[in-house]
Amino acid sequence: MNVIVCVKRVPDTEARIRVDGSGTGIDTAGIKYDMSPYDAFAVEAALRQKEAAGEGEITLLTFGESAAQETLRKGLAMGADKAVLLTGEVTLDGLATAKVLAAELESTDAPLFLFGVKAADDDQSQVGPMVAALTGRPCVTGVSTYEIQGDKAVCHRDVEGGSEVLEVDLPAVLCMTKGPNEPRLAALKGIMAAKKKPLEEKPAAAAEARMRVTGFSEPPARAAGRIVGEGAGAVDELVRLLREEANAL
Amino acid sequence: MANVLAFVEQRDGVIGSAGREAVGVASALAAGLGGQAHALILGNASAAAGADGLGAAGAEVVAVGQHDALGDYNPEGYASVVAAHIRDGGFGAVVFTATTLGKDLAPRVAALLDVPLASDVTEVGVDGGVVTAVRPVYSGKAFATLAIDASPAIVSIRPNVFQPAQNAAAGTVSTFTPDVDTSAWRIRVVDRKSAADGQLDVAEAGIVVSGGRGMKGPEHWGLLEGLRDAIGSDVALGASRAVVDAGWRPHGEQVGQTGKTVAPKLYFAVGISGAIQHLAGMRTAKTIVAINRDADAPIFSVADYGIVGDLFEVVPALSERIAELKAAD
Numbered sequence: 001m002n003v004i005v006c007v008k009r010v011p012d013t014e015a016r017i018r019v020d021g022s023g024t025g026i027d028t029a030g031i032k033y034d035m036s037p038y039d040a041f042a043v044e045a046a047l048r049q050k051e052a053a054g055e056g057e058i059t060l061l062t063f064g065e066s067a068a069q070e071t072l073r074k075g076l077a078m079g080a081d082k083a084v085l086l087t088g089e090v091t092l093d094g095l096a097t098a099k100v101l102a103a104e105l106e107s108t109d110a111p112l113f114l115f116g117v118k119a120a121d122d123d124q125s126q127v128g129p130m131v132a133a134l135t136g137r138p139c140v141t142g143v144s145t146y147e148i149q150g151d152k153a154v155c156h157r158d159v160e161g162g163s164e165v166l167e168v169d170l171p172a173v174l175c176m177t178k179g180p181n182e183p184r185l186a187a188l189k190g191i192m193a194a195k196k197k198p199l200e201e202k203p204a205a206a207a208e209a210r211m212r213v214t215g216f217s218e219p220p221a222r223a224a225g226r227i228v229g230e231g232a233g234a235v236d237e238l239v240r241l242l243r244e245e246a247n248a249l
Numbered sequence: 250m251a252n253v254l255a256f257v258e259q260r261d262g263v264i265g266s267a268g269r270e271a272v273g274v275a276s277a278l279a280a281g282l283g284g285q286a287h288a289l290i291l292g293n294a295s296a297a298a299g300a301d302g303l304g305a306a307g308a309e310v311v312a313v314g315q316h317d318a319l320g321d322y323n324p325e326g327y328a329s330v331v332a333a334h335i336r337d338g339g340f341g342a343v344v345f346t347a348t349t350l351g352k353d354l355a356p357r358v359a360a361l362l363d364v365p366l367a368s369d370v371t372e373v374g375v376d377g378g379v380v381t382a383v384r385p386v387y388s389g390k391a392f393a394t395l396a397i398d399a400s401p402a403i404v405s406i407r408p409n410v411f412q413p414a415q416n417a418a419a420g421t422v423s424t425f426t427p428d429v430d431t432s433a434w435r436i437r438v439v440d441r442k443s444a445a446d447g448q449l450d451v452a453e454a455g456i457v458v459s460g461g462r463g464m465k466g467p468e469h470w471g472l473l474e475g476l477r478d479a480i481g482s483d484v485a486l487g488a489s490r491a492v493v494d495a496g497w498r499p500h501g502e503q504v505g506q507t508g509k510t511v512a513p514k515l516y517f518a519v520g521i522s523g524a525i526q527h528l529a530g531m532r533t534a535k536t537i538v539a540i541n542r543d544a545d546a547p548i549f550s551v552a553d554y555g556i557v558g559d560l561f562e563v564v565p566a567l568s569e570r571i572a573e574l575k576a577a578d
C-alpha cells in the first residue's frame with residue numbers, strides 16, 4: 001500500500017529562539033534545523049508498515065523553502081522511497097498550509113496520509129485534521145501505532161488514564177504521536193542511497209493567509225527562583241511559601 | 250455586533266474547568282464584539298446536567314444537543330453538528346478548549362467552515378472589531394500575536410490559563426436534537442481500556458506531580474501517588490521522557506516537546522534534570538517546584554522554589570506536611 005507522509009523542517013529542539021529585527025518573526029541565523037520530532041515518528045510508522053506488508057511505496061511531502069530538501073533527504077535515508085517539495089512561504093495560518101498539501105495529496109491515489117500530531121515550530125496541532133476535512137477523509141489523531149487490516153487501519157492510542165483501539169476505513173488520515181517505536185537513525189548505506197532517490201521540487205499553489213502576525217515576543221524571563229533549603233528539613237518552609245506566597249496549595 | 254460561541258465539553262454531564270474557562274473567554278469576546286455569549290454542549294441524554302451552571306460562568310444562551318449516538322466523542326459526528334450550529338447561528342467568533350478532544354475537533358470544524366484556527370492561545374482580545382490572540386510558538390520559546398481576518402474567528406484556549414467569568418446571571422438553557430447520520434461515520438471504537446478510572450489528564454489538571462529518572466524505578470511511584478493524594482483533587486501525575494522511554498510510566502503522562510504541554514497552577518518536578526525538551530512542556534506553569542539532589546540541575550533555573558536533596562527523603566516529608574495542613578483546614 002502506498003503511503004504519503006507529510007514532514008516539516010523545523011528548528012532543532014535545542015535551538016535558542018530570538019525575535020528578529022522586524023518584530024514579527026525569528027532570527028534564523030545560526031539555527032540548526034531538523035525534521036519535526038512527531039513527523040519522524042510518522043516516517044518510522046510508515047517504514048514498519050511497509051516492512052510488515054513487504055510492498056508499497058512511501059512518499060514524503062513537504063511545503064516550505066528549498067532548504068527543506070535536507071529534511072526530505074533525511075527521511076529518504078531512513079528508508080522512504082521518494083519525496084516531493086512544494087516551495088513557498090509557510091505562515092502561521094495552518095488552513096493555508098493544509099490547502100496546499102491537500103491539493104497535492106488529492107492528485108495521488110494513496111489510501112493513507114500520515115502526519116505528525118503537532119509541528120515543533122508553530123505548535124498548532126491542526127494541519128492533519130484540516131487536510132482530512134478538506135479531502136473528505138476520516139482522521140484519527142494521537143495514534144501511537146497502527147496496523148492495516150484489509151481496507152481498514154486499526155489504530156492504537158493513549159487517552160486520559162487508558163488506551164483505545166479505533167478502526168478507520170481507508171482512505172484515511174492518521175496523525176502520529178510518540179509511541180513505542182523510536183525513529184530509526186539513517187545508516188551510511190541509507191544516506192548514500194538517499195542521494196539517488198527521486199526528489200521533485202515544484203512551486204506550491206499560492207496560499208492565502210488570513211491570520212496575520214502582528215507581533216512576536218520572547219517569553220518574560222521567569223523571576224530567579226529560590227532554593228528554599230536542603231533536604232527534608234526545608235519542607236515546612238516550602239509548604240508555607242506555597243500556601244502564603246504563591247497561593248498554590 | 251456579533252455573538253460568540255463557546256464549545257463546552259462534558260463527560261457524564263459533568264463540565265470541567267476548561268469548559269467554564271471557554272465560556273469566560275466567549276463572554277469577554279462577546280463584550281468586545283458587542284454581542285452575546287452562547288455555549289454549546291453535545292452528548293446523550295445525560296449531557297444537560299451541567300448546563301445550568303454555565304450561566305454563572307458567563308453564558309447568556311446555552312444550547313444542548315442531545316443524541317444517543319453522541320454519548321461518546323466521535324470526530325465525524327461532532328464536527329458536522331458543531332459546524333452546522335456555527336453556520337446557523339452566524340457567530341462572529343468561536344472558542345474551543347485545547348484539550349485532547351478540542352485539539353481533535355476544532356481544526357476539523359475550522360476547515361469545514363473554511364476559516365483559520367488559532368490553536369492553544371494564552372490571550373485573546375478584540376482590536377477594532379478584529380479578534381486577536383497570543384499563542385506560544387517554538388514550544389513556548391516565543392509568543393506570536395495574531396490578528397484573525399476571518400469570520401467566525403476561531404480560537405482554542407490553553408487549559409488553566411484563563412479565569413472563568415463570575416456572572417450572577419442565569420443563562421437560558423434549551424435542548425435540541427441534532428441531525429446525526431451514523432451510517433456516514435468511518436471511525437469506530439473497537440476497544441477502550443481505562444488504566445485507572447477517573448484519573449485526570451495531565452494536560453488538564455490544575456496541579457501536576459511529575460517524576461523523572463531520579464525516581465530510580467517504577468516501583469517508587471507510590472511516593473508520587475502519596476504526594477498526589479495528600480494534595481487532594483485536581484492533581485495528575487506526569488513524567489519525563491526518560492521515564493516513559495524506560496517503560497516505567499505510560500506515554501500519556503509524558504510532559505514536554507514530544508509529550509503533553511501543561512500549564513497548571515502548580516508543577517512539581519521530582520528527580521527531573523530540566524532538559525530543554527522537558528521545559529518545553531511545562532515552562533508556562535504558574536508555580537514550579539523542583540526537588541533534585543544536584544544543586545546545578547537546570548530545572549532550578551526555572552523553578553520558583555527548590556529543595557536540594559534526596560527525593561526519597563523530601564517527598565515523604567512533603568506529603569506528610571501537606572496532609573497535616575489539609576487535615577487542619
Ligand SMILES: Cc1cc2nc3c(=O)[nH]c(=O)nc-3n(C[C@H](O)[C@H](O)[C@H](O)COP(=O)(O)OP(=O)(O)OC[C@H]3O[C@@H](n4cnc5c(N)ncnc54)[C@H](O)[C@@H]3O)c2cc1C
Binds near residue numbers: 463509546
Ligand atoms: C527530539 C527530542 C524530544 C524530547 N522530548 C522530551 C519530552 O517530551 N519530555 C522530556 O521530559 N524529555 C524529552 N526529551 C529528552 C530530554 O532531552 C532529557 O533526556 C529528559 O528530559 C531527561 O529526563 P530526566 O530529567 O528524567 O532524566 P535525567 O536527565 O537523567 O535527570 C535525572 C535527575 O534526577 C536527579 N536525581 C537522581 N537521583 C536523585 C535523588 N535520589 N533525589 C533527587 N534527585 C535525584 C539527578 O540529579 C538528575 O537531575 C527529548 C529529547 C529530544 C532529543
Ligand SMILES: Nc1ncnc2c1ncn2[C@@H]1O[C@H](COP(=O)(O)O)[C@@H](O)[C@H]1O
Binds near residue numbers: 038061063
Ligand atoms: N509545511 C508543512 N509541510 C509538510 N507537512 C506539514 C507542514 N506543516 C504541517 N505539516 C504536517 O502537519 C503536522 C501538524 O502540524 P501543525 O498543525 O502545524 O502543528 C506536522 O506534524 C506535519 O506532519
